Structures are given as structure tokens and as C-alpha cells.
Amino acid sequence: MSSVIISELPAMDATRFQQTPYYCEENVYLLCKTLCESGVADETGSDLFVVFISNERKQARMFGLCFVPLWHQKASTRADGIVLWDYHVICVQRKKESDSEPLVWDLDSTLPFPSPLASYVTETIQPSFQLFAEYKRFFRVVHAPLFFKHFASDRRHMKGPDGSWIAQPPPYQPIVAQDGVLHNLSEYTAMSATDTLSSLDPETVREAISQKLGVLVSHSQLQDLFTKLP
Structure with a gap:
């Protein structure tokens, strides 16, 4: 880990970032923007x-069915911090000019903020935990500059059949894509085993990460992916 990142770690406090419960995709969007503006990350992301x-x-x-287990989450009432989400969103920082390990920024985690990717995977993903095949977790990795450009959410997924809010929305206006698209969150959360990368060779990874929806990988590919990114 680089000395720059080490000096940042003790001072980082998740409460300094905008966070609205159950709107993790918007929270991470604003988190990335703040990291860029504060100089912790590259200004372009x-x-x-x-x-x-x-x-x-x-x-x-709304159906109360959530099948994505993650540990050490603030929303948990259990000692191990496990929560079953329908989906979750985090930020991973990978410094190109450094040999330091990628860092995970998870506003909902009780782990150090940020945490090294390896320890986050071990503690939060817990890949050794046996899941039924249909509940196997996948990871869509999207380059932040593309996310800033394309992501949009009008928060329709947080409304019940009667139009009422399932959870109160953030106080700011919904995020609109640069091309005017109002909502495409479902494109990011839709995942299928058939869409995961079959190979992590550098050329395949380089081409995939340049796409709007990024790269879809399994938990066994996640850490290796960050060693292959251009």
C-alpha cells in the first residue's frame, strides 16, 4: 500500500460522505465524485x-426476498453483520502508478474505510460460504468515468404498487445520464452466468471495461480482474 493511501486511511470517515439508506447506487455515485473532487482519487475517476x-x-x-448475503454490514442486527441484499454497490480504487492493493469503499460496511480488496473479499464476500447455485453472486465492474456519463435513476424501483416510497429518497434531484436517459439501473443489476467473462486475458478485459456496463465476473475472478485492468 502506498504511503499516500496509508496517510489517508486514519482520517477517512464514512459519515463525511452523502448517504441515504437503501440508495447504495446513488451513494456510490456521489462517493466517487467526492473522492475525485477531494484529490483522494484522480480528478476524472x-x-x-x-x-x-x-x-x-x-x-x-417490495417482495421481501433478498438473496445476496454480505457480512459486516451496518444494517445487520447480528453479531456477524450479515445482511441479505437484493443487490449492493461499492467502489474499488486501483492506483495505476502504484503497486498498492486495490481499496474498497463501502459506505454500508463496518470494516475499515477503505479496506484492502483482499480482506474485504474474505470478510464481506466470504467466498467459502456455500450458496445454492441460483444464488451465486456476480460482480459488475464499471469504470467510474463511464458510470458518471451513463448512469441514471429516477428511483422508480423504490416505489410500491401504490406509488408510495418503500424508503425515503435522497433530498437532491435524481441522477440523469449525460444523454438525457432518466433510468437504467436495471441494466446494471441484471446479471447472468452466461454473461461473465470467459477469459481474463488483458485484451479481453481491456475491451470489456471500455463498455458502458463494464465487466461481469464471478467472485473467483474478482481479485484477479483488478490485476488485469489496463
Whole structure:
């Protein structure tokens, strides 16, 4: 880990960032913007990656069915901090000019903020935990500059059938894509095993990460992916 990042670690406090419960995709969007503006990340976000965590059986919150287990989450009432989300979103920072390990910024985690990717995977993802095949977790990794350009959410996914809010929305206006698109969150959370990268060779990774929706990988590929990114 570089000395620059080490000096930042003790001072970082998750409460300094804008956070609205149950709106993790917007929280991470603003988190990345703040990291860029504060100089912790590159001003364009070139060293930041937005990571959506979900699976093929993602269900809407309104049905009360959530199948993505993550540990050490603030929302948990258990000692191990486990929460079953329908999806979750985090930021991973990878410094190109450094040999330091990628860092995970998870506003909902009780782990150090940020945490090294390896320890975050071990403690939060817990890949050794046996899941039914249909609940296997996947990770959509999107380069932050592309996320800033394309992501949009009008928060429709947080409304019940009667139009009422499932959880109160953030106080600011919804995020609109640069091309005027109002909502495409479902494109980021839709995941299928058939769409995961079959190879992590550098050329395949380089081409995939340049796409709007980034790269879809399994938990066994996640850490290796960050060693292959251009």
C-alpha cells in the first residue's frame, strides 16, 4: 500500500460522505465524485470502479426476498453483520502508478474505510460460504468515468404498487445520464452466468471495461480482474 493511501486511511470517515439508506447506487455515485473532487482519487475517476453485487435471482425489495448475503454490514442486527441484499454497490480504487492493493469503499460496511480488496473479499464476500447455485453472486465492474456519463435513476424501483416510497429518497434531484436517459439501473443489476467473462486475458478485459456496463465476473475472478485492468 502506498504511503499516500496509508496517510489517508486514519482520517477517512464514512459519515463525511452523502448517504441515504437503501440508495447504495446513488451513494456510490456521489462517493466517487467526492473522492475525485477531494484529490483522494484522480480528478476524472480513472482509478475508480463502481461494483454492483447481485445474482440471477435478484428480487425487488417490495417482495421481501433478498438473496445476496454480505457480512459486516451496518444494517445487520447480528453479531456477524450479515445482511441479505437484493443487490449492493461499492467502489474499488486501483492506483495505476502504484503497486498498492486495490481499496474498497463501502459506505454500508463496518470494516475499515477503505479496506484492502483482499480482506474485504474474505470478510464481506466470504467466498467459502456455500450458496445454492441460483444464488451465486456476480460482480459488475464499471469504470467510474463511464458510470458518471451513463448512469441514471429516477428511483422508480423504490416505489410500491401504490406509488408510495418503500424508503425515503435522497433530498437532491435524481441522477440523469449525460444523454438525457432518466433510468437504467436495471441494466446494471441484471446479471447472468452466461454473461461473465470467459477469459481474463488483458485484451479481453481491456475491451470489456471500455463498455458502458463494464465487466461481469464471478467472485473467483474478482481479485484477479483488478490485476488485469489496463
